[in-house]
Amino acid sequence: MAVKKPAAKSNVSAEELLGYYRDMLLIRRFEEKAGQLYGMGLIGGFCHLYIGQEAVVVGLEAAAKDGDKRITSYRDHGHMLACGMDPKGVMAELTGREGGYSKGKGGSMHMFSKEKHFYGGHGIVGAQVPLGAGLAFSDKYKGNDNVTFTYFGDGAANQGQVYETYNMAMLWDLPVVFVIENNKYAMGTSVQRATRSPSLWERGAAYGIKGEEVDGMDVLAVKAAGEKAVAHCRAGKGPYILEVMTYRYRGHSMSDPAKYRTRDEVQKMRSERDAIEHVRELLLQGKHASEDDLKNIDKEIKAVVNEAADFSKESPEPALEELWTDIYA
Amino acid sequence: MATEVLMPALSPTMEEGTLAKWLVKEGDTVASGDILAEIETDKATMEFEAVDEGVIGKILIEAGTEGVKVNTPIAVLVAEGEEVPAEGAKAETAPAPAALNDSEGKVAAPASAAPAPAAPKADTSPDWPEGTTMKTQTVREALRDAMAEEMRSSDEVFVMGEEVAEYQGAYKITQGLLDEFGARRVIDTPITEHGFAGIGVGAAFGGLRPIVEFMTFNFAMQAIDHIINSAAKTLYMSGGQMGCPIVFRGPNGAAARVGAQHSQCYAAWYAQIPGLKVVMPYSAADAKGLLKTAIRDPNPVIFLENEILYGRSFEVPALDDFTIPFGKAKIWREGSDVTIVSFGIGMTYALEAAERLAKDGISAEVIDLRTIRPMDTDAILASVMKTNRLITVEEGFPQGSVGNYITSVVMEQAFDYLDAPVINLAGKDVPMPYAANLEKLALVTTDEVVEAARKVTYR
Numbered sequence: 001m002a003v004k005k006p007a008a009k010s011n012v013s014a015e016e017l018l019g020y021y022r023d024m025l026l027i028r029r030f031e032e033k034a035g036q037l038y039g040m041g042l043i044g045g046f047c048h049l050y051i052g053q054e055a056v057v058v059g060l061e062a063a064a065k066d067g068d069k070r071i072t073s074y075r076d077h078g079h080m081l082a083c084g085m086d087p088k089g090v091m092a093e094l095t096g097r098e099g100g101y102s103k104g105k106g107g108s109m110h111m112f113s114k115e116k117h118f119y120g121g122h123g124i125v126g127a128q129v130p131l132g133a134g135l136a137f138s139d140k141y142k143g144n145d146n147v148t149f150t151y152f153g154d155g156a157a158n159q160g161q162v163y164e165t166y167n168m169a170m171l172w173d174l175p176v177v178f179v180i181e182n183n184k185y186a187m188g189t190s191v192q193r194a195t196r197s198p199s200l201w202e203r204g205a206a207y208g209i210k211g212e213e214v215d216g217m218d219v220l221a222v223k224a225a226g227e228k229a230v231a232h233c234r235a236g237k238g239p240y241i242l243e244v245m246t247y248r249y250r251g252h253s254m255s256d257p258a259k260y261r262t263r264d265e266v267q268k269m270r271s272e273r274d275a276i277e278h279v280r281e282l283l284l285q286g287k288h289a290s291e292d293d294l295k296n297i298d299k300e301i302k303a304v305v306n307e308a309a310d311f312s313k314e315s316p317e318p319a320l321e322e323l324w325t326d327i328y329a
Numbered sequence: 330m331a332t333e334v335l336m337p338a339l340s341p342t343m344e345e346g347t348l349a350k351w352l353v354k355e356g357d358t359v360a361s362g363d364i365l366a367e368i369e370t371d372k373a374t375m376e377f378e379a380v381d382e383g384v385i386g387k388i389l390i391e392a393g394t395e396g397v398k399v400n401t402p403i404a405v406l407v408a409e410g411e412e413v414p415a416e417g418a419k420a421e422t423a424p425a426p427a428a429l430n431d432s433e434g435k436v437a438a439p440a441s442a443a444p445a446p447a448a449p450k451a452d453t454s455p456d457w458p459e460g461t462t463m464k465t466q467t468v469r470e471a472l473r474d475a476m477a478e479e480m481r482s483s484d485e486v487f488v489m490g491e492e493v494a495e496y497q498g499a500y501k502i503t504q505g506l507l508d509e510f511g512a513r514r515v516i517d518t519p520i521t522e523h524g525f526a527g528i529g530v531g532a533a534f535g536g537l538r539p540i541v542e543f544m545t546f547n548f549a550m551q552a553i554d555h556i557i558n559s560a561a562k563t564l565y566m567s568g569g570q571m572g573c574p575i576v577f578r579g580p581n582g583a584a585a586r587v588g589a590q591h592s593q594c595y596a597a598w599y600a601q602i603p604g605l606k607v608v609m610p611y612s613a614a615d616a617k618g619l620l621k622t623a624i625r626d627p628n629p630v631i632f633l634e635n636e637i638l639y640g641r642s643f644e645v646p647a648l649d650d651f652t653i654p655f656g657k658a659k660i661w662r663e664g665s666d667v668t669i670v671s672f673g674i675g676m677t678y679a680l681e682a683a684e685r686l687a688k689d690g691i692s693a694e695v696i697d698l699r700t701i702r703p704m705d706t707d708a709i710l711a712s713v714m715k716t717n718r719l720i721t722v723e724e725g726f727p728q729g730s731v732g733n734y735i736t737s738v739v740m741e742q743a744f745d746y747l748d749a750p751v752i753n754l755a756g757k758d759v760p761m762p763y764a765a766n767l768e769k770l771a772l773v774t775t776d777e778v779v780e781a782a783r784k785v786t787y788r
């Protein structure tokens with residue numbers, strides 16, 4: 001497999017590279033397990049897997065510092081794992097149990113962690129965009145240098161509120177990185193069938209917002225772009241847009257047969273551009289890790305995921321009284 | 330170790346399916362992500378991927394089999410070189426799903442049982458101490474003072490909306506705030522309700538206490554997704570972690586001759602939403618005391634004002650820090666023959682009617698709800714148990730009105746006390762007309778309240 005050399009500008013140590021490998025693998029194995037539990041009826045409703053897109057959140061989290069915030073859509077499991085939320089709590093929320101991050105009341109699409117500055121988990125396409133700008137507003141108002149990563153899809157990019165938000169975010173110099181996760185499809189609608197815009201990030205220009213396109217299958221490229229965007233925000237220059245080109249391997253949600261694309265298209269991305277495979281090759285080629293080292297990491301991750309799955313099955317369903325709690329603070 | 334591959338559920342509702350086609354055969358080596366089979370649900374044909382790696386040891390269900398129940402073993406996966414376990418020997422299966430949808434267990438009695446009617450306990454304590462010095466103020470001034478006082482006491486409070494700063498407010502409610510607090514805290518927004526309502530909610534998640542002014546609540550329909558889906562529901566969806574202390578305020582309901590798209594009352598809409606608090610003051614004192622409470626409340630509050638009331642003057646207590654609690658109705662006038670419940674501008678008609686009725690010897694008790702959610706139903710029940718007759722008055726549309734809800738509460742908890750059917754007076758069931766005469770007809774009137782009172786008192 002042809003592997004691109006990491007860009008010279010991204011100074012990463014072997015240790016960091018191993019860390020990214022681990023983080024991406026955790027997301028992939030976690031999602032595969034979630035898919036399996038869904039198949040067994042333990043997870044219900046909508047369940048949107050992040051498989052294929054792992055490098056996006058892992059790369060951007062590598063550019064974040066303590067105190068930075070993140071917010072995203074319903075396709076949120078990867079974001080939560082990448083920012084350090086406990087896989088047990090996430091999986092138990094997927095199974096709707098008491099031990100879940102929202103006590104089982106939020107589900108796959110609605111989880112939050114104050115501790116990790118993760119602000120959800122939103123089910124209305126595009127709604128998280130102004131919310132993310134509002135989080136950035138709160139940091140600017142308080143006068144700190146935190147940045148908010150606001151993730152949304154290529155489909156969400158056509159919602160009007162995104163542009164309302166662009167305008168205000170630039171007008172008020174809000175420290176927000178708008179991350180468009182362009183996975184080429186919004187459910188069954190390809191980007192080309194949804195817009196004639198040649199690119200999504202360039203739309204920011206109408207509001208004076210800078211941005212760029214990023215290879216989302218290369219975690220180092222994502223990290224480098226993330227660092228640039230974050231530096232821009234922290235310097236008080238306002239928002240920045242990253243259109244991260246990525247791909248989801250699975251259907252939109254568990255119940256999507258994905259007939260709008262060919263098996264070959266998916267297979268080609270998987271075999272030629274897989275982000276985890278890419279880092280694996282870098283690690284092996286650079287002799288930063290041996291096959292055995294990587295096998296061991298694999299085992300560790302499997303154990304973490306199995307533990308999360310066990311927890312998510314053993315944790316009881318929420319007490320019936322929970323129906324009536326958390327309506328008002 | 331051998332692993333059973335189970336028939337997967339491929340949609341939220343799937344219970345069984347057809348194993349249409351195997352894409353692997355016994356002896357094939359598979360890796361996670363490889364497609365094993367095609368499975369037909371009632372909606373679509375789906376590909377089924379391997380999660381583990383190994384060798385297909387045995388195919389248990391033939392291609393073409395219909396009605397394969399979810400979780401039935403369909404194949405056995407073994408490790409390279411491993412034997413397929415003999416029939417009957419237990420291959421490792423992932424545990425069967427726990428009984429999740431036990432229909433009895435799910436929402437048990439405490440959730441749905443109607444509350445046992447207890448004797449209503451209306452809080453009739455005075456809103457301010459006896460002997461407090463009063464000053465005359467318009468509702469407009471009272472609202473501005475409430476915001477200014479709260480902004481002075483907490484830097485977390487800020488105001489955002491269209492024309493709130495430089496222009497001093499489209500209806501001059503934010504007059505002087507920019508001068509005192511500066512552009513950091515009094516923020517003009519573009520005309521983007523959905524966007525700035527969302528930014529407000531995000532800022533509340535981030536620890537601030539935004540006051541979001543809608544130029545009128547008609548335009549909050551642009552933003553209602555954030556008010557309900559983002560602001561009202563997040564605390565619940567986050568299991569209590571993430572509250573949203575925010576006030577959405579602005580004029581609501583009919584002004585005068587502004588036509589159908591600018592004249593709607595949204596009280597009943599928002600009153601329907603758990604997670605929201607809904608306030609609709611009538612007097613200046615209530616406007617001030619309730620707005621201060623709203624700003625301090627840790628929940629999203631819908632604060633419905635009225636353009637026609639902005640310029641009316643009332644007596645307001647001259648206290649440094651005066652608040653009115655939510656969920657406490659105010660009895661404006663005591664009476665014994667009929668209870669009239671209203672809120673906001675509806676109080677104008679209720680009070681005028683009571684005055685006229687008194688002249689005819691009918692004694693009406695007039696209750697101002699002040700907050701619609703939470704609602705002081707105890708005050709209503711206590712009054713109905715005394716007068717045995719009830720009229721509700723509001724400007725909103727009749728179907729699904731606040732009055733309809735009040736009626737249901739009274740039916741359930743004080744049915745035996747009623748001597749006449751409850752009458753719900755509301756705006757007419759039409760979009761607001763522009764023509765002056767028609768607009769008058771569309772609105773609820775004092776005459777209608779008087780007539781309804783005669784009807785329920787049979788006089």
Ligand SMILES: Cc1ncc(C[n+]2csc(CCOP(=O)(O)OP(=O)(O)O)c2C)c(N)n1
Nearest residue numbers: 075123124125153154155156183185186187
């Ligand atoms: C306002 C709104 N409209 C429609 C939907 C239904 N819906 C859910 S996800 C989705 C596609 C979104 O695609 P994209 O933004 O590209 O994100 P992705 O799923 O690819 O991550 C749609 C149409 C919704 N949830 N909210």
Ligand SMILES: [Mg+2]
Nearest residue numbers: 153154185186
């Ligand atoms: Mg997409």
